[in-house]
Amino acid sequence: MKRNSTRRLTLSALLVAVMLILGYIESFLPVGGVPGIKIGLSNSVLLLAVYWLGIPTAFLLMAAKVLLSGLLFAGVSGMMYALAGGLLSMIVMSALYKVRGFSPVVIGMAGAVFHNVGQVGLAMIILQTDKLVYYMAVLMLIGLATGFTTGTVAKLLMNRLPEELKP
Amino acid sequence: MNNENFTPKEKDGAMKKRNLILVLALAAVALLLLFVGLSMRKPAARPPEAIGTARPVDAGEEIVAPSPAAVEAAKTPPSGTSEETAAPEPVGGVATPSPAAIEGENTDPTPRPTLYPATSYLRISTGRGVYAPIPLVEDGSFKLTQGEGIENVIHVGKDSFYMESSTCDNQDCVKQGEVTLDNIEERILFNMVICLPNQVTLELLTPEEAQTALEDMYRAQEAYEDEAALAAEDAYEAQ
Numbered sequence: 001m002k003r004n005s006t007r008r009l010t011l012s013a014l015l016v017a018v019m020l021i022l023g024y025i026e027s028f029l030p031v032g033g034v035p036g037i038k039i040g041l042s043n044s045v046l047l048l049a050v051y052w053l054g055i056p057t058a059f060l061l062m063a064a065k066v067l068l069s070g071l072l073f074a075g076v077s078g079m080m081y082a083l084a085g086g087l088l089s090m091i092v093m094s095a096l097y098k099v100r101g102f103s104p105v106v107i108g109m110a111g112a113v114f115h116n117v118g119q120v121g122l123a124m125i126i127l128q129t130d131k132l133v134y135y136m137a138v139l140m141l142i143g144l145a146t147g148f149t150t151g152t153v154a155k156l157l158m159n160r161l162p163e164e165l166k167p
Numbered sequence: 168m169n170n171e172n173f174t175p176k177e178k179d180g181a182m183k184k185r186n187l188i189l190v191l192a193l194a195a196v197a198l199l200l201l202f203v204g205l206s207m208r209k210p211a212a213r214p215p216e217a218i219g220t221a222r223p224v225d226a227g228e229e230i231v232a233p234s235p236a237a238v239e240a241a242k243t244p245p246s247g248t249s250e251e252t253a254a255p256e257p258v259g260g261v262a263t264p265s266p267a268a269i270e271g272e273n274t275d276p277t278p279r280p281t282l283y284p285a286t287s288y289l290r291i292s293t294g295r296g297v298y299a300p301i302p303l304v305e306d307g308s309f310k311l312t313q314g315e316g317i318e319n320v321i322h323v324g325k326d327s328f329y330m331e332s333s334t335c336d337n338q339d340c341v342k343q344g345e346v347t348l349d350n351i352e353e354r355i356l357f358n359m360v361i362c363l364p365n366q367v368t369l370e371l372l373t374p375e376e377a378q379t380a381l382e383d384m385y386r387a388q389e390a391y392e393d394e395a396a397l398a399a400e401d402a403y404e405a406q
Contacts, residue, residue, distance in 0.1 A: 073336075074336060074337070075335075075364060077335075077336075077364040078336055081363065101181070101185050102185060102186055103186050105186075106186040106190055109190060109193065110193060113197070123361070123363055126294075126363075127368055129368065131204075131207065131208075133203050133204040133207060134200070134201065134203075134204025134205060134355070134357065135204070135355055135356055136200060137198070137201035138355055140193065140200065141194070141198075144193060144194060144197070
C-alpha cells in the first residue's frame with residue numbers, strides 16, 4: 001500500500017480535481033425532467049479510486065469532493081445531502097468490492113442507487129415525511145441507469161488509462 | 168489490468184450470475200417501493216363540487232389561525248408575511264400566522280375547526296411547523312420568510328400553486344413547476360413541491376385531506392397548550 005506515496009497523493013489530488021470539474025459540468029446537464037437528478041460522473045472516479053487507491057483513500061476523496069463542491073457550488077445544505085448520499089454509496093460499493101466477484105459496472109449501479117437512497121432518505125428524515133417513497137423508487141430506477149453509465153465509464157478507465165498512472 | 172478483481176475463467180459463470188442477481192434485487196426493491204409509493208398516494212377523488220357547501224361556513228367566519236403543529240418549533244414564530252400582490256383574503260388571513268404555540272395566545276380551541284370553502288387547499292410545512300391549509304380560490308403571491316434571507320415566494324391560483332422564487336441554491340423547487348388538481352397523478356412528487364435547502368414543503372390537499380390536516384393540527388395544538396400551561400404554572404411557582 002505505502003509503496004509509492006507521492007504517486008498516490010498526486011493521483012488522489014488529480015481525482016478530486018476531476019470530480020469537482022465533472023460535478024460542476026454535470027449541474028448543467030439535466031436528466032429527463034426529473035428534478036434533482038444528475039448522472040453522477042464522480043461516481044466513476046470514486047469507483048476507480050476504490051480499485052486503484054483502496055477503500056480508505058476512496059472515502060477520503062469522497063469527503064474532500066463533498067466538502068469542496070459544497071463550499072464552491074452547492075452550499076451547506078447541499079453538502080449535507082451529498083454527504084449522506086456519498087457515504088451510503090461508498091459503504092455499499094466498498095462492501096461489494098470486498099466481497100469480490102462483482103463487476104465494476106454492477107458495483108457502480110449499486111453505488112448510484114444507494115447514493116439516491118441516502119439523499120432521499122435524509123430528505124425524508126429532515127422533512128418528516130414518508131411520502132417521498134415513490135420519489136425514492138423512481139430515483140433508484142434512474143440510479144440503475146446512471147450507475148450503469150458511470151460503472152461502464154469506470155471499467156473503461158481502468159482498462160484504458162495508462163499503467164503509469166496507477167500507484 | 169487489475170489483479171484480484173478479474174476472476175479466473177471458470178468462475179465467470181458464477182460471477183455473471185452474481186452480478187445479475189444483485190441488479191435484479193436492486194430493481195425488485197425499487198419496483199416494490201414504487202408500488203408502495205403508489206398505493207400510499209390514494210387517488211385524489213375529485214369532489215363533484217366544493218366540499219365547503221357540505222359544511223356551512225358563516226361568511227364572516229375567520230379562518231383558523233395557523234399554528235405550528237411541530238410543537239417545540241416555537242422558538243421563533245414562522246413569520247410568513249403576506250405581501251406582494253394583494254393575496255386573496257383567505258390567504259392574507261393565513262399568511263400572518265400567529266406563533267400561537269409560544270404564549271398559548273390562541274383562542275379557546277373548543278370550537279371545531281372549519282375551513283374556508285374551496286375545492287383544494289395548500290398546506291405549507293417548514294422546519295418550524297405546519298401552517299393551516301390555505302384555500303386555493305384566486306390568484307395571488309405571497310412571501311414565506313424564515314429569517315436571515317430565507318425566503319420563498321409562492322404563487323397560488325384557483326386549485327393550483329407553484330414556487331415562484333426561492334433564495335435556495337439549487338432552485339429545484341422552482342423547477343418542480345406547478346401543481347394543479349389535474350396533474351397530481353403525473354408528477355413524480357405527486358401533490359408536493361419541496362425546497363430542501365429552505366426546508367419548505369408545499370402540498371395540494373383535497374378538502375377531505377385539508378380537514379383531516381386541520382383537525383390533526385388542532386389536536387397537536389391542544390396537546391401543546393396543555394403542556395405549555397403546565398410549564399407556565401411551574402414557572403410562576405418558581406418565581
